[in-house]
Amino acid sequence: MITVIGMDGSPLAPAASAALAAATLVVGGRRQLAAAPAPPAAAVVELGPLEPALAALAGHHGDAVVLASGDPGFFGILRSLRERGLECAVWPAVSSVALAFARAGLSWDDAQVASAHGRAPRRAVNLCRAHPKVAVLTGPGCGPAELGAALAGWRRRLVVAEHLGTPAERITACPAAEAAGRDWADPNVVLVLAEQPPAGGPGWRWPPAGAHGGWALPEEDFCQQDAVITKAEVRALALARLAPGPGRLIWDVGAGTGSVGIECARLGAAVIAVERDPRRARLVRDNARRHGVDVRVVEGEAPEALTGLPAPDAVFVGGGGAGVVGAVPAAKPARVVVALAAIDRVAPACSVLAGAGYAVDGTLLQAARLSPLPGGVHRLDAINPVFVLWADRADLADRAPGAGEAP
Numbered sequence: 001m002i003t004v005i006g007m008d009g010s011p012l013a014p015a016a017s018a019a020l021a022a023a024t025l026v027v028g029g030r031r032q033l034a035a036a037p038a039p040p041a042a043a044v045v046e047l048g049p050l051e052p053a054l055a056a057l058a059g060h061h062g063d064a065v066v067l068a069s070g071d072p073g074f075f076g077i078l079r080s081l082r083e084r085g086l087e088c089a090v091w092p093a094v095s096s097v098a099l100a101f102a103r104a105g106l107s108w109d110d111a112q113v114a115s116a117h118g119r120a121p122r123r124a125v126n127l128c129r130a131h132p133k134v135a136v137l138t139g140p141g142c143g144p145a146e147l148g149a150a151l152a153g154w155r156r157r158l159v160v161a162e163h164l165g166t167p168a169e170r171i172t173a174c175p176a177a178e179a180a181g182r183d184w185a186d187p188n189v190v191l192v193l194a195e196q197p198p199a200g201g202p203g204w205r206w207p208p209a210g211a212h213g214g215w216a217l218p219e220e221d222f223c224q225q226d227a228v229i230t231k232a233e234v235r236a237l238a239l240a241r242l243a244p245g246p247g248r249l250i251w252d253v254g255a256g257t258g259s260v261g262i263e264c265a266r267l268g269a270a271v272i273a274v275e276r277d278p279r280r281a282r283l284v285r286d287n288a289r290r291h292g293v294d295v296r297v298v299e300g301e302a303p304e305a306l307t308g309l310p311a312p313d314a315v316f317v318g319g320g321g322a323g324v325v326g327a328v329p330a331a332k333p334a335r336v337v338v339a340l341a342a343i344d345r346v347a348p349a350c351s352v353l354a355g356a357g358y359a360v361d362g363t364l365l366q367a368a369r370l371s372p373l374p375g376g377v378h379r380l381d382a383i384n385p386v387f388v389l390w391a392d393r394a395d396l397a398d399r400a401p402g403a404g405e406a407p
Contacts, residue, residue, distance in 0.1 A: 025064040054086075
């Protein structure tokens with residue numbers, strides 16, 4: 001029998017203490033083993049690499065105990081044990097995420113949770129860029145300093161909870177930029193918070209879902225002020241090809257009203273909107289606030305404005321010629337979507353993307369909308385045809401950042 005005991009610094013429950021006293025094999029990290037010593041006759045495996053511990057547990061024929069941190073079923077060892085086919089009884093403690101929010105005095109039913117422990121940090125960082133309240137289970141290469149540095153350009157503050165549940169526990173709140181320049185003790189949990197989180201409750205489920213009311217919203221849902229807006233029919237196809245979602249970063253280049261980027265943000269993605277016109281840049285910010293999403297707006301003309309931006313997973317180009325499209329592959333997005341009204345720009349854009357190793361496809365999108373006439377009848381109003389190109393590189397999909405590449 002394997003009993004998995006979560007630990008949060010509190011005394012063990014009587015049943016957990018009894019299981020530990022009867023164990024002939026005890027597995028745990030150094031900190032857990034020091035806090036709850038194994039019986040003298042029990043074999044002990046200190047957790048480092050996971051596989052030797054799993055093998056010892058699988059081959060053991062007596063009672064075994066696994067000492068874990070917090071809730072073993074929440075980004076913990078329980079998943080690995082079950083994947084190995086091992087049956088377990090579980091005595092959980094308070095998860096480190098719940099404890100960190102409690103120490104900060106914050107509710108967390110509207111929070112997102114990401115783990116960067118033993119994983120590439122890209123998705124966790126993008127989740128923090130997109131959402132106003134995120135807990136990050138940190139790891140080597142993605143601690144408070146790295147998170148703070150990656151959030152440059154986003155208005156975020158961090159609550160860093162070090163050594164939770166121990167006498168060395170310390171809770172520190174600071175701006176992201178300050179966190180980037182400090183040293184932090186391991187282990188820690190980081191809460192990443194928007195400076196002005198949106199009002200309202202989390203809805204009816206956890207984690208909270210986005211894109212209430214669907215997507216490909218009517219143009220009337222965006223303030224336009226004579227700015228060019230991507231029509232809903234084009235946006236629907238663009239969103240399908242961009243595949244936005246939590247943990248992904250989308251560039252919206254030539255944002256106009258920001259409609260494409262805002263829809264990506266409503267589906268959970270982090271978004272950078274690039275717009276050269278200051279008036280339209282303000283419009284993007286206003287529309288983002290109107291839809292309750294956080295879109296980072298970069299004022300400047302592409303391709304120069306793209307230099308130094310965090311690496312995207314996908315890019316939408318809604319304005320600009322071959323020079324802008326040609327600059328995008330340098331950022332190595334897995335997907336590129338281009339909307340073009342002029343036929344003369346289609347062939348150069350296809351050539352540039354194919355030359356960068358992308359598989360290119362596309363369509364001419366022609367739509368006609370129902371328009372009412374007197375007498376309860378309708379006619380069709382055609383909207384301007386638009387070429388939509390999409391380009392994919394399978395070798396870049398869901399990649400981790402390469403050496404020297406910012407997440």
